Amino acid sequence: MAVPKQRQSSSRTNKRRSQHKITAPGLNHCPNCRSPRRPHRVCGVCGTYAGREIIAPANLDSDG
Numbered sequence: 822m823a824v825p826k827q828r829q830s831s832s833r834t835n836k837r838r839s840q841h842k843i844t845a846p847g848l849n850h851c852p853n854c855r856s857p858r859r860p861h862r863v864c865g866v867c868g869t870y871a872g873r874e875i876i877a878p879a880n881l882d883s884d885g
Contacts, residue, residue: 848857851864852872858864868876 846859849860850856851858851867851869853869854864854867856864856866858866863870863875866878868874868878
């Protein structure tokens with residue numbers, strides 16, 4: 822079984838882990854309403870995906 826001969830320093834470990842950062846998700850614009858949305862997902866504003874209405878958009882001025 823392979824065992825390291827020397828202990829790896831914390832500086833070297835931290836240099837390696839510096840690449841493990843989280844990145845912001847990529848955003849595209851909805852072709853229908855031009856609001857930003859995640860790719861390959863239904864638009865949360867207008868409810869469309871691939872030119873079709875998938876979910877009905879929420880009406881903010883309704884009583885229900």
